[in-house]
Amino acid sequence: MAELTDRPFPPGDYPLIVVGSGPGALQHSYALSRLGVPHAVLSADPSPGGMFRRWPFFQRLLSWTKPYAPVERGTRAYERFDWNSLLADEPENRALQPSLMDGSSYFPARAEMEANLVAFARRTDIRVRYECPWESTRVEETRDGRRYVLTTPDGEYRTPTVVFAVGIAEPWAPSTPGMELAYHYADTKPAETYAGKCVFIIGKQVSAFELATGLLQWARRIVLASPSPAQLSVVTKTLVGVRARYVQPYEDHVLGGGVFILDASIEAISRRGAELVVRTRRSDNGQQLDVDADDVIAATGFVAPLRDLPSLGVATFGHSKLPSLTPFWESSVAPGIFFAGTITQAAGGLKKHGVPANSGAVHGHRYNGRVLARHLASTRFGVELPRPSVDPDRLLDFVLEELTQGPEIWHQRAYLARVVSASPDAGLRDDGFVPLAHFLDSGGGDALAITIEADGTGAIYPVLYARTGGTMSEHVLPASPVLDFASPEHREMVVDVIGKLGVQAPV
Amino acid sequence: MAGQDEIADTLAGLAMFSDLSTPQLQSVAHTFEERFFPEGERILRQGLTGSGFFVILDGQCSILVDGQQRATLSRGDFFGEVSILLGEPPVADVVATTPVRTLFLAGPAVESFLVGQPRVMYRMLQAQARRLRNANRWRS
Numbered sequence: 060m061a062e063l064t065d066r067p068f069p070p071g072d073y074p075l076i077v078v079g080s081g082p083g084a085l086q087h088s089y090a091l092s093r094l095g096v097p098h099a100v101l102s103a104d105p106s107p108g109g110m111f112r113r114w115p116f117f118q119r120l121l122s123w124t125k126p127y128a129p130v131e132r133g134t135r136a137y138e139r140f141d142w143n144s145l146l147a148d149e150p151e152n153r154a155l156q157p158s159l160m161d162g163s164s165y166f167p168a169r170a171e172m173e174a175n176l177v178a179f180a181r182r183t184d185i186r187v188r189y190e191c192p193w194e195s196t197r198v199e200e201t202r203d204g205r206r207y208v209l210t211t212p213d214g215e216y217r218t219p220t221v222v223f224a225v226g227i228a229e230p231w232a233p234s235t236p237g238m239e240l241a242y243h244y245a246d247t248k249p250a251e252t253y254a255g256k257c258v259f260i261i262g263k264q265v266s267a268f269e270l271a272t273g274l275l276q277w278a279r280r281i282v283l284a285s286p287s288p289a290q291l292s293v294v295t296k297t298l299v300g301v302r303a304r305y306v307q308p309y310e311d312h313v314l315g316g317g318v319f320i321l322d323a324s325i326e327a328i329s330r331r332g333a334e335l336v337v338r339t340r341r342s343d344n345g346q347q348l349d350v351d352a353d354d355v356i357a358a359t360g361f362v363a364p365l366r367d368l369p370s371l372g373v374a375t376f377g378h379s380k381l382p383s384l385t386p387f388w389e390s391s392v393a394p395g396i397f398f399a400g401t402i403t404q405a406a407g408g409l410k411k412h413g414v415p416a417n418s419g420a421v422h423g424h425r426y427n428g429r430v431l432a433r434h435l436a437s438t439r440f441g442v443e444l445p446r447p448s449v450d451p452d453r454l455l456d457f458v459l460e461e462l463t464q465g466p467e468i469w470h471q472r473a474y475l476a477r478v479v480s481a482s483p484d485a486g487l488r489d490d491g492f493v494p495l496a497h498f499l500d501s502g503g504g505d506a507l508a509i510t511i512e513a514d515g516t517g518a519i520y521p522v523l524y525a526r527t528g529g530t531m532s533e534h535v536l537p538a539s540p541v542l543d544f545a546s547p548e549h550r551e552m553v554v555d556v557i558g559k560l561g562v563q564a565p566v
Numbered sequence: 567m568a569g570q571d572e573i574a575d576t577l578a579g580l581a582m583f584s585d586l587s588t589p590q591l592q593s594v595a596h597t598f599e600e601r602f603f604p605e606g607e608r609i610l611r612q613g614l615t616g617s618g619f620f621v622i623l624d625g626q627c628s629i630l631v632d633g634q635q636r637a638t639l640s641r642g643d644f645f646g647e648v649s650i651l652l653g654e655p656p657v658a659d660v661v662a663t664t665p666v667r668t669l670f671l672a673g674p675a676v677e678s679f680l681v682g683q684p685r686v687m688y689r690m691l692q693a694q695a696r697r698l699r700n701a702n703r704w705r706s
Contacts, residue, residue, distance in 0.1 A: 376601075413675060414616075514616065515672065533613065
């Protein structure tokens with residue numbers, strides 16, 4: 060661990076600074092390094108891991124890694140089945156997570172995920188100045204342009220480009236009267252503390268159900284409450300809602316076993332003798348309902364710890380106080396301030412059919428971090444990105460392979476697209492991955508964007524976008540019950556679409 | 567919750583939600599998702615599938631058909647419902663002309679929301695009737 064505790068990057072001027080040492084920062088720093096982009100990395104933590112150094116509370120992740128998958132471990136296609144490893148070019152640094160799991164579950168334990176991230180940082184030589192918390196920010200206008208000054212206990216850092224990968228990890232609770240009598244999910248006590256207790260959990264998101272699941276065998280009664288009904292991922296058919304692993308309290312509720320799930324707003328918490336009383340108001344009829352409890356836990360989420368960035372003009376929105384971003388994850392009002400990691404979910408993309416991208420999880424934002432690195436390398440460091448030519452005779456297979464195996468478009472549905480451009484001079488070129496919103500809205504020459512999408516009914520299907528002569532067309536291909544997107548029907552439809560680019564291919 | 571409470575307060579001032587009680591407003595605030603769009607960003611895309619229903623909380627948008635501006639929308643206005651109700655892609659772009667804060671409901675969730683909130687559906691019908699009346703006036 061010596062190399063992890065060395066303290067590189069003393070205060071000074073840097074061409075780019077990454078803040079954070081969780082998976083978002085590690086992935087982005089790795090990708091920058093492989094593109095030759097010089098940068099410093101600062102972190103408040105003493106070691107890699109970010110939020111996985113502490114959470115989830117019940118010590119097992121919600122995102123799976125399948126040690127035994129239909130494709131070979133370590134291949135690009137395997138990334139579809141491994142939601143937790145970071146991405147590496149070198150074969151020996153890929154798919155680290157499955158080798159660190161003990162076989163008891165395909166959901167890694169928290170410690171296994173932390174070990175995965177520590178191993179990635181060590182093996183890929185990601186250098187971080189640990190225990191150097193970013194404390195405040197100011198702007199200096201210089202002859203060379205805008206500089207951001209990051210203040211830390213070690214001194215000041217100056218840079219024209221800063222990437223914040225600080226997670227959505229700051230506990231947040233509403234200012235409901237009496238909230239001081241409750242405590243946040245982040246401060247939940249050891250499970251056995253709740254033996255025989257009545258526990259009131261504010262919220263119906265995943266963290267609320269995680270707590271309820273972990274307390275089923277301890278608590279005498281569990282109440283979960285928030286104004287709107289609980290959503291379940293098996294009903295939304297997306298990652299929106301309570302994940303299947305935590306549905307047990309819901310079943311207990313509907314079978315009348317001692318868990319109560321209320322659709323009600325929380326109006327106040329007060330003390331009555333030794334117990335607490337939560338005053339709620341039902342959403343369906345507006346009637347007051349008082350509920351007594353020994354403990355009240357606010358599973359009301361986390362916000363992005365943006366510190367003083369709003370004072371620099373960084374606009375925020377929503378429950379998680381997310382920054383307003385461009386499709387390439389740059390603040391829409393403070394140029395030069397970018398974001399990586401879970402905060403990239405602030406750039407929501409198209410959210411077609413209401414289905415969000417997976418930017419709030421490692422298996423989504425790891426791709427955003429790599430796309431952002433290419434964007435920064437190209438636009439701010441003059442790096443000429445490779446644009447390999449694509450043989451017209453191979454374009455059909457190129458598209459079908461991407462649809463059936465590509466992990467980027469699989470995990471970031473209707474969000475990232477692989478783009479092949481076509482021009483008389485350069486022919487067909489593989490332009491790599493870009494945000495779909497950027498492709499649709501930025502204009503440009505003839506090109507094809509390859510995506511996978513979902514509509515919330517359980518259907519997963521390819522969609523191609525063809526930009527020809529300045530006009531965009533959308534081509535929705537059929538779903539397949541066995542996810543076979545290279546069927547004769549799909550081949551025929553892809554041939555039709557690539558024909559718009561002037562490419563003729565045999566069916 | 568503070569964020570949703572603030573949204574519920576904002577909704578109370580919009581005609582479409584003006585018949586709802588406070589608990590109902592809070593439920594709506596939890597049902598919709600807040601989305602923010604920088605100036606110049608396309609919110610709704612003409613001809614693309616999978617769109618949603620939006621209510622503007624702050625800011626202004628332009629409606630463009632084939633690149634030609636047809637109308638301006640602002641606080642309290644809503645859009646996206648026509649394509650959802652008809653099951654067709656939008657016939658116009660909607661572009662943020664200022665930073666725009668919206669409430670968003672995915673297309674597949676709109677029917678159950680409106681059926682569950684008949685007073686909102688009625689107010690929405692009134693707004694549609696006004697739009698139809700104005701369109702007819704413009705044509706006559």
